[in-house]
Amino acid sequence: MAAEPFPIWWRGITAPPPSAWQIMFSEFTGEDTADEWALAAAVFIAQTRRRTSHGPTFAELFTHLLPDTDGIPGPFPDGLNHHERRRAVTGFRGHVAIEWRRRGMISWDKDVTRSLRVGREFRSRSRRRQQDGGASPRHPASVNSDTPHRTGSRRGFAQAEPVTGEAAPRLRAIVDRFAPGWPELIDVGPGWFSLLVRLDERLGSMAPGYVLYQCKAKFGVLRYYASATGDGSPEPEPFDEAIAAAEAESARMCELCGAPAGQYVIDLWVYTFCARHAAEKNAEAASRRQASA
Known part of the structure:
Protein backbone atom coordinates (compact mmCIF):
# COMPACT_ATOMS: atom_id res chain seq x y z
CA MET A 1 0.00 0.00 0.00
CA ASP A 132 -21.97 45.04 25.47
CA GLY A 133 -19.89 46.34 28.33
CA GLY A 134 -18.40 42.96 29.20
CA ALA A 135 -19.89 40.03 31.04
CA SER A 136 -19.24 41.12 34.62
CA PRO A 137 -18.17 44.74 34.86
CA ARG A 138 -15.82 45.92 37.55
CA HIS A 139 -17.53 47.58 40.48
CA PRO A 140 -16.46 51.15 41.21
CA ALA A 141 -14.02 51.54 44.04
CA SER A 142 -14.87 53.89 46.86
CA VAL A 143 -13.64 57.41 46.25
CA ASN A 144 -12.39 59.75 48.92
CA SER A 145 -9.69 62.36 49.27
CA ASP A 146 -7.02 59.68 49.61
CA THR A 147 -8.25 57.35 46.88
CA PRO A 148 -7.88 57.81 43.13
CA HIS A 149 -11.14 57.83 41.22
CA ARG A 150 -11.71 54.46 39.55
CA THR A 151 -14.77 53.44 37.60
CA GLY A 152 -16.46 50.43 36.04
CA SER A 153 -14.36 48.52 33.50
CA ARG A 154 -15.45 46.48 30.50
CA ARG A 155 -12.69 43.93 31.10
CA GLY A 156 -14.73 41.92 33.54
CA PHE A 157 -13.01 41.45 36.88
CA ALA A 158 -14.15 42.83 40.16
CA GLN A 159 -12.30 45.59 41.95
CA ALA A 160 -12.71 44.96 45.64
CA GLU A 161 -11.13 47.38 48.10
CA PRO A 162 -10.54 51.13 48.04
CA VAL A 163 -6.91 52.13 47.76
CA THR A 164 -5.55 52.88 51.22
CA GLY A 165 -2.24 53.12 53.01
CA GLU A 166 1.03 54.33 51.54
CA ALA A 167 -0.04 53.87 47.93
CA ALA A 168 -3.12 56.10 48.17
CA PRO A 169 -1.49 59.57 48.26
CA ARG A 170 1.08 58.56 45.65
CA LEU A 171 -1.65 57.42 43.29
CA ARG A 172 -3.66 60.52 44.12
CA ALA A 173 -0.70 62.56 42.87
CA ILE A 174 -0.86 60.67 39.58
CA VAL A 175 -4.59 61.40 39.28
CA ASP A 176 -3.83 65.08 39.79
CA ARG A 177 -1.76 65.00 36.59
CA PHE A 178 -4.78 64.32 34.35
CA ALA A 179 -5.32 67.01 31.73
CA PRO A 180 -8.53 69.06 32.02
CA GLY A 181 -11.47 67.34 30.39
CA TRP A 182 -10.00 63.84 30.67
CA PRO A 183 -11.66 61.36 33.07
CA GLU A 184 -9.63 60.91 36.24
CA LEU A 185 -9.48 57.13 35.97
CA ILE A 186 -6.67 54.80 36.95
CA ASP A 187 -8.25 51.75 35.37
CA VAL A 188 -5.77 48.99 36.23
CA GLY A 189 -5.61 46.35 38.92
CA PRO A 190 -3.78 46.81 42.24
CA GLY A 191 -0.89 44.59 41.17
CA TRP A 192 0.33 47.37 38.90
CA PHE A 193 0.06 50.21 41.42
CA SER A 194 3.72 50.00 42.42
CA LEU A 195 4.68 50.05 38.73
CA LEU A 196 2.63 53.23 38.23
CA VAL A 197 4.29 54.91 41.20
CA ARG A 198 7.76 54.08 39.89
CA LEU A 199 6.84 55.27 36.40
CA ASP A 200 5.42 58.52 37.73
CA GLU A 201 8.59 59.16 39.73
CA ARG A 202 10.76 58.55 36.67
CA LEU A 203 8.66 60.73 34.37
CA GLY A 204 8.41 63.44 37.01
CA SER A 205 12.19 63.59 37.32
CA MET A 206 12.42 64.32 33.59
CA ALA A 207 9.34 66.53 33.24
CA PRO A 208 7.99 67.70 36.62
CA GLY A 209 4.81 69.11 35.06
CA TYR A 210 4.02 66.25 32.70
CA VAL A 211 0.37 65.71 31.75
CA LEU A 212 -1.56 62.45 31.80
CA TYR A 213 -4.46 61.59 29.47
CA GLN A 214 -5.24 57.93 30.07
CA CYS A 215 -4.05 55.14 32.34
CA LYS A 216 -5.62 51.77 31.59
CA ALA A 217 -5.02 48.17 30.61
CA LYS A 218 -5.47 47.14 26.99
CA PHE A 219 -4.78 43.67 25.59
CA GLY A 220 -3.44 42.76 29.03
CA VAL A 221 -0.76 45.46 29.02
CA LEU A 222 -0.52 48.86 30.71
CA ARG A 223 -1.34 51.83 28.49
CA TYR A 224 -0.06 55.12 29.86
CA TYR A 225 -0.78 58.06 27.57
CA ALA A 226 1.13 61.10 28.77
CA SER A 227 2.94 64.17 27.47
CA ALA A 228 6.00 65.88 28.86
CA THR A 229 4.62 69.32 28.01
CA GLY A 230 0.98 68.90 27.03
CA ASP A 231 1.40 71.35 24.14
CA GLY A 232 1.59 68.83 21.31
CA SER A 233 5.33 69.10 20.78
CA PRO A 234 7.34 65.88 20.19
CA GLU A 235 8.08 63.95 23.35
CA PRO A 236 11.70 63.62 24.51
CA GLU A 237 13.01 60.17 23.62
CA PRO A 238 13.83 59.21 27.24
CA PHE A 239 10.28 60.13 28.24
CA ASP A 240 8.77 57.79 25.65
CA GLU A 241 11.30 55.09 26.48
CA ALA A 242 10.36 55.16 30.17
CA ILE A 243 6.70 54.65 29.32
CA ALA A 244 7.50 51.85 26.88
CA ALA A 245 9.65 50.10 29.50
CA ALA A 246 6.86 50.25 32.09
CA GLU A 247 4.31 48.97 29.60
CA ALA A 248 6.60 46.06 28.72
CA GLU A 249 7.15 45.30 32.42
CA SER A 250 3.40 45.17 33.00
CA ALA A 251 3.17 42.21 30.60
CA ARG A 252 5.16 40.17 33.15
CA MET A 253 3.32 41.30 36.33
CA CYS A 254 0.01 39.96 37.58
CA GLU A 255 -2.45 42.84 37.42
CA LEU A 256 -4.07 41.70 40.64
CA CYS A 257 -1.11 40.92 42.90
CA GLY A 258 2.10 41.94 41.09
CA ALA A 259 3.57 38.41 41.02
CA PRO A 260 5.39 37.05 37.93
CA ALA A 261 2.74 36.44 35.31
CA GLY A 262 1.82 35.47 31.78
CA GLN A 263 -0.94 36.50 29.42
CA TYR A 264 -4.21 34.59 29.23
CA VAL A 265 -7.16 34.95 26.84
CA ILE A 266 -10.38 34.35 28.79
CA ASP A 267 -13.78 34.99 27.21
CA LEU A 268 -12.16 37.14 24.50
CA TRP A 269 -10.41 39.37 27.05
CA VAL A 270 -6.66 39.39 27.55
CA TYR A 271 -5.39 39.40 31.13
CA THR A 272 -1.92 39.38 32.61
CA PHE A 273 -2.26 37.11 35.63
CA CYS A 274 -0.20 34.84 37.82
CA ALA A 275 -1.18 31.17 37.61
CA ARG A 276 -3.43 31.39 40.67
CA HIS A 277 -5.45 34.36 39.49
CA ALA A 278 -5.67 32.94 35.95
CA ALA A 279 -7.13 29.73 37.36
CA GLU A 280 -9.63 31.68 39.45
CA LYS A 281 -10.66 33.80 36.46
CA ASN A 282 -11.05 30.74 34.24
CA ALA A 283 -13.21 29.07 36.89
CA GLU A 284 -15.33 32.20 37.19
CA ALA A 285 -15.77 32.37 33.41
CA ALA A 286 -16.69 28.69 33.21
CA SER A 287 -19.25 29.11 35.97
CA ARG A 288 -20.76 32.10 34.21
CA ARG A 289 -21.03 30.19 30.92
CA GLN A 290 -22.72 27.25 32.65
CA ALA A 291 -25.21 29.58 34.32
CA SER A 292 -26.15 31.17 31.02
CA ALA A 293 -26.39 27.86 29.11
Whole structure:
Protein backbone atom coordinates (compact mmCIF):
# COMPACT_ATOMS: atom_id res chain seq x y z
CA MET A 1 0.00 0.00 0.00
CA ALA A 2 1.35 3.42 -0.91
CA ALA A 3 2.37 5.62 1.96
CA GLU A 4 0.07 8.47 2.84
CA PRO A 5 1.28 11.77 1.34
CA PHE A 6 2.75 14.34 3.65
CA PRO A 7 0.53 17.23 4.76
CA ILE A 8 0.35 20.13 2.32
CA TRP A 9 2.35 22.32 4.69
CA TRP A 10 5.20 19.76 4.61
CA ARG A 11 5.35 19.14 0.86
CA GLY A 12 8.75 18.96 -0.83
CA ILE A 13 10.59 17.59 2.22
CA THR A 14 12.13 14.14 2.18
CA ALA A 15 11.52 13.10 5.80
CA PRO A 16 8.03 12.89 7.34
CA PRO A 17 6.92 15.67 9.69
CA PRO A 18 7.66 14.97 13.38
CA SER A 19 4.69 14.20 15.60
CA ALA A 20 5.27 17.44 17.56
CA TRP A 21 4.81 19.45 14.37
CA GLN A 22 1.64 17.59 13.42
CA ILE A 23 0.17 17.94 16.89
CA MET A 24 0.92 21.66 17.01
CA PHE A 25 -0.53 22.20 13.54
CA SER A 26 -3.74 20.49 14.65
CA GLU A 27 -3.76 22.61 17.80
CA PHE A 28 -3.34 25.84 15.84
CA THR A 29 -5.95 25.00 13.18
CA GLY A 30 -8.40 22.57 14.84
CA GLU A 31 -12.04 23.47 15.02
CA ASP A 32 -12.07 23.57 18.84
CA THR A 33 -8.75 25.39 19.34
CA ALA A 34 -8.02 27.58 16.32
CA ASP A 35 -10.11 30.53 17.50
CA GLU A 36 -8.20 30.82 20.77
CA TRP A 37 -4.81 30.72 19.04
CA ALA A 38 -5.97 33.10 16.31
CA LEU A 39 -7.16 35.51 18.99
CA ALA A 40 -3.80 35.32 20.75
CA ALA A 41 -2.07 36.04 17.44
CA ALA A 42 -4.35 39.02 16.75
CA VAL A 43 -3.74 40.43 20.21
CA PHE A 44 0.04 40.24 19.74
CA ILE A 45 -0.27 41.92 16.33
CA ALA A 46 -2.37 44.71 17.85
CA GLN A 47 0.12 45.17 20.69
CA THR A 48 3.05 45.31 18.25
CA ARG A 49 1.31 47.88 16.08
CA ARG A 50 0.56 49.97 19.15
CA ARG A 51 4.26 49.97 20.14
CA THR A 52 5.90 50.24 16.73
CA SER A 53 3.24 51.48 14.25
CA HIS A 54 3.76 48.39 12.07
CA GLY A 55 3.02 44.70 12.29
CA PRO A 56 5.36 41.97 13.52
CA THR A 57 7.07 39.57 11.16
CA PHE A 58 5.75 36.02 10.96
CA ALA A 59 8.89 34.91 12.80
CA GLU A 60 8.19 37.35 15.65
CA LEU A 61 4.55 36.27 15.84
CA PHE A 62 5.31 32.56 16.10
CA THR A 63 8.21 33.13 18.50
CA HIS A 64 5.72 34.92 20.75
CA LEU A 65 3.28 32.00 20.52
CA LEU A 66 5.96 29.30 20.87
CA PRO A 67 8.65 30.94 23.01
CA ASP A 68 10.09 27.71 24.42
CA THR A 69 11.03 26.38 20.97
CA ASP A 70 12.04 29.65 19.31
CA GLY A 71 8.94 29.87 17.15
CA ILE A 72 8.81 26.34 15.74
CA PRO A 73 6.75 23.38 17.01
CA GLY A 74 9.77 21.25 17.90
CA PRO A 75 13.10 19.92 16.62
CA PHE A 76 13.63 19.30 12.92
CA PRO A 77 14.04 15.72 11.68
CA ASP A 78 17.62 14.60 11.27
CA GLY A 79 19.23 15.13 7.91
CA LEU A 80 17.23 18.08 6.61
CA ASN A 81 19.27 20.58 4.64
CA HIS A 82 18.93 24.34 5.01
CA HIS A 83 16.47 24.60 2.13
CA GLU A 84 14.20 21.90 3.59
CA ARG A 85 14.28 23.47 7.04
CA ARG A 86 13.27 26.81 5.62
CA ARG A 87 10.53 25.16 3.56
CA ALA A 88 9.20 23.40 6.65
CA VAL A 89 9.02 26.58 8.70
CA THR A 90 7.49 28.61 5.89
CA GLY A 91 4.90 25.94 5.10
CA PHE A 92 3.88 25.45 8.72
CA ARG A 93 3.56 29.16 9.53
CA GLY A 94 1.97 30.05 6.21
CA HIS A 95 -0.82 27.47 6.36
CA VAL A 96 -1.56 28.21 10.01
CA ALA A 97 -1.80 31.92 9.17
CA ILE A 98 -4.10 31.16 6.23
CA GLU A 99 -6.49 29.37 8.60
CA TRP A 100 -6.47 32.33 11.00
CA ARG A 101 -7.06 34.71 8.12
CA ARG A 102 -9.96 32.53 6.94
CA ARG A 103 -11.49 33.03 10.36
CA GLY A 104 -11.12 36.80 9.98
CA MET A 105 -8.79 37.22 12.93
CA ILE A 106 -5.64 38.37 11.11
CA SER A 107 -4.69 39.70 7.70
CA TRP A 108 -1.65 40.82 5.73
CA ASP A 109 -0.57 42.05 2.31
CA LYS A 110 1.21 39.56 0.09
CA ASP A 111 4.96 40.12 -0.22
CA VAL A 112 4.83 43.18 2.07
CA THR A 113 7.09 42.99 5.11
CA ARG A 114 5.49 43.75 8.48
CA SER A 115 2.01 44.12 7.02
CA LEU A 116 0.39 41.76 9.56
CA ARG A 117 -2.71 43.35 11.06
CA VAL A 118 -5.86 42.29 12.87
CA GLY A 119 -8.72 40.99 10.77
CA ARG A 120 -12.30 42.06 10.31
CA GLU A 121 -13.75 39.45 12.69
CA PHE A 122 -11.36 40.47 15.46
CA ARG A 123 -12.36 44.13 15.08
CA SER A 124 -16.04 43.18 14.99
CA ARG A 125 -15.75 41.12 18.18
CA SER A 126 -13.87 43.92 19.91
CA ARG A 127 -16.58 46.43 19.01
CA ARG A 128 -19.35 44.11 20.19
CA ARG A 129 -17.51 43.47 23.42
CA GLN A 130 -17.13 47.18 24.06
CA GLN A 131 -20.79 47.87 23.23
CA ASP A 132 -21.97 45.04 25.47
CA GLY A 133 -19.89 46.34 28.33
CA GLY A 134 -18.40 42.96 29.20
CA ALA A 135 -19.89 40.03 31.04
CA SER A 136 -19.24 41.12 34.62
CA PRO A 137 -18.17 44.74 34.86
CA ARG A 138 -15.82 45.92 37.55
CA HIS A 139 -17.53 47.58 40.48
CA PRO A 140 -16.46 51.15 41.21
CA ALA A 141 -14.02 51.54 44.04
CA SER A 142 -14.87 53.89 46.86
CA VAL A 143 -13.64 57.41 46.25
CA ASN A 144 -12.39 59.75 48.92
CA SER A 145 -9.69 62.36 49.27
CA ASP A 146 -7.02 59.68 49.61
CA THR A 147 -8.25 57.35 46.88
CA PRO A 148 -7.88 57.81 43.13
CA HIS A 149 -11.14 57.83 41.22
CA ARG A 150 -11.71 54.46 39.55
CA THR A 151 -14.77 53.44 37.60
CA GLY A 152 -16.46 50.43 36.04
CA SER A 153 -14.36 48.52 33.50
CA ARG A 154 -15.45 46.48 30.50
CA ARG A 155 -12.69 43.93 31.10
CA GLY A 156 -14.73 41.92 33.54
CA PHE A 157 -13.01 41.45 36.88
CA ALA A 158 -14.15 42.83 40.16
CA GLN A 159 -12.30 45.59 41.95
CA ALA A 160 -12.71 44.96 45.64
CA GLU A 161 -11.13 47.38 48.10
CA PRO A 162 -10.54 51.13 48.04
CA VAL A 163 -6.91 52.13 47.76
CA THR A 164 -5.55 52.88 51.22
CA GLY A 165 -2.24 53.12 53.01
CA GLU A 166 1.03 54.33 51.54
CA ALA A 167 -0.04 53.87 47.93
CA ALA A 168 -3.12 56.10 48.17
CA PRO A 169 -1.49 59.57 48.26
CA ARG A 170 1.08 58.56 45.65
CA LEU A 171 -1.65 57.42 43.29
CA ARG A 172 -3.66 60.52 44.12
CA ALA A 173 -0.70 62.56 42.87
CA ILE A 174 -0.86 60.67 39.58
CA VAL A 175 -4.59 61.40 39.28
CA ASP A 176 -3.83 65.08 39.79
CA ARG A 177 -1.76 65.00 36.59
CA PHE A 178 -4.78 64.32 34.35
CA ALA A 179 -5.32 67.01 31.73
CA PRO A 180 -8.53 69.06 32.02
CA GLY A 181 -11.47 67.34 30.39
CA TRP A 182 -10.00 63.84 30.67
CA PRO A 183 -11.66 61.36 33.07
CA GLU A 184 -9.63 60.91 36.24
CA LEU A 185 -9.48 57.13 35.97
CA ILE A 186 -6.67 54.80 36.95
CA ASP A 187 -8.25 51.75 35.37
CA VAL A 188 -5.77 48.99 36.23
CA GLY A 189 -5.61 46.35 38.92
CA PRO A 190 -3.78 46.81 42.24
CA GLY A 191 -0.89 44.59 41.17
CA TRP A 192 0.33 47.37 38.90
CA PHE A 193 0.06 50.21 41.42
CA SER A 194 3.72 50.00 42.42
CA LEU A 195 4.68 50.05 38.73
CA LEU A 196 2.63 53.23 38.23
CA VAL A 197 4.29 54.91 41.20
CA ARG A 198 7.76 54.08 39.89
CA LEU A 199 6.84 55.27 36.40
CA ASP A 200 5.42 58.52 37.73
CA GLU A 201 8.59 59.16 39.73
CA ARG A 202 10.76 58.55 36.67
CA LEU A 203 8.66 60.73 34.37
CA GLY A 204 8.41 63.44 37.01
CA SER A 205 12.19 63.59 37.32
CA MET A 206 12.42 64.32 33.59
CA ALA A 207 9.34 66.53 33.24
CA PRO A 208 7.99 67.70 36.62
CA GLY A 209 4.81 69.11 35.06
CA TYR A 210 4.02 66.25 32.70
CA VAL A 211 0.37 65.71 31.75
CA LEU A 212 -1.56 62.45 31.80
CA TYR A 213 -4.46 61.59 29.47
CA GLN A 214 -5.24 57.93 30.07
CA CYS A 215 -4.05 55.14 32.34
CA LYS A 216 -5.62 51.77 31.59
CA ALA A 217 -5.02 48.17 30.61
CA LYS A 218 -5.47 47.14 26.99
CA PHE A 219 -4.78 43.67 25.59
CA GLY A 220 -3.44 42.76 29.03
CA VAL A 221 -0.76 45.46 29.02
CA LEU A 222 -0.52 48.86 30.71
CA ARG A 223 -1.34 51.83 28.49
CA TYR A 224 -0.06 55.12 29.86
CA TYR A 225 -0.78 58.06 27.57
CA ALA A 226 1.13 61.10 28.77
CA SER A 227 2.94 64.17 27.47
CA ALA A 228 6.00 65.88 28.86
CA THR A 229 4.62 69.32 28.01
CA GLY A 230 0.98 68.90 27.03
CA ASP A 231 1.40 71.35 24.14
CA GLY A 232 1.59 68.83 21.31
CA SER A 233 5.33 69.10 20.78
CA PRO A 234 7.34 65.88 20.19
CA GLU A 235 8.08 63.95 23.35
CA PRO A 236 11.70 63.62 24.51
CA GLU A 237 13.01 60.17 23.62
CA PRO A 238 13.83 59.21 27.24
CA PHE A 239 10.28 60.13 28.24
CA ASP A 240 8.77 57.79 25.65
CA GLU A 241 11.30 55.09 26.48
CA ALA A 242 10.36 55.16 30.17
CA ILE A 243 6.70 54.65 29.32
CA ALA A 244 7.50 51.85 26.88
CA ALA A 245 9.65 50.10 29.50
CA ALA A 246 6.86 50.25 32.09
CA GLU A 247 4.31 48.97 29.60
CA ALA A 248 6.60 46.06 28.72
CA GLU A 249 7.15 45.30 32.42
CA SER A 250 3.40 45.17 33.00
CA ALA A 251 3.17 42.21 30.60
CA ARG A 252 5.16 40.17 33.15
CA MET A 253 3.32 41.30 36.33
CA CYS A 254 0.01 39.96 37.58
CA GLU A 255 -2.45 42.84 37.42
CA LEU A 256 -4.07 41.70 40.64
CA CYS A 257 -1.11 40.92 42.90
CA GLY A 258 2.10 41.94 41.09
CA ALA A 259 3.57 38.41 41.02
CA PRO A 260 5.39 37.05 37.93
CA ALA A 261 2.74 36.44 35.31
CA GLY A 262 1.82 35.47 31.78
CA GLN A 263 -0.94 36.50 29.42
CA TYR A 264 -4.21 34.59 29.23
CA VAL A 265 -7.16 34.95 26.84
CA ILE A 266 -10.38 34.35 28.79
CA ASP A 267 -13.78 34.99 27.21
CA LEU A 268 -12.16 37.14 24.50
CA TRP A 269 -10.41 39.37 27.05
CA VAL A 270 -6.66 39.39 27.55
CA TYR A 271 -5.39 39.40 31.13
CA THR A 272 -1.92 39.38 32.61
CA PHE A 273 -2.26 37.11 35.63
CA CYS A 274 -0.20 34.84 37.82
CA ALA A 275 -1.18 31.17 37.61
CA ARG A 276 -3.43 31.39 40.67
CA HIS A 277 -5.45 34.36 39.49
CA ALA A 278 -5.67 32.94 35.95
CA ALA A 279 -7.13 29.73 37.36
CA GLU A 280 -9.63 31.68 39.45
CA LYS A 281 -10.66 33.80 36.46
CA ASN A 282 -11.05 30.74 34.24
CA ALA A 283 -13.21 29.07 36.89
CA GLU A 284 -15.33 32.20 37.19
CA ALA A 285 -15.77 32.37 33.41
CA ALA A 286 -16.69 28.69 33.21
CA SER A 287 -19.25 29.11 35.97
CA ARG A 288 -20.76 32.10 34.21
CA ARG A 289 -21.03 30.19 30.92
CA GLN A 290 -22.72 27.25 32.65
CA ALA A 291 -25.21 29.58 34.32
CA SER A 292 -26.15 31.17 31.02
CA ALA A 293 -26.39 27.86 29.11
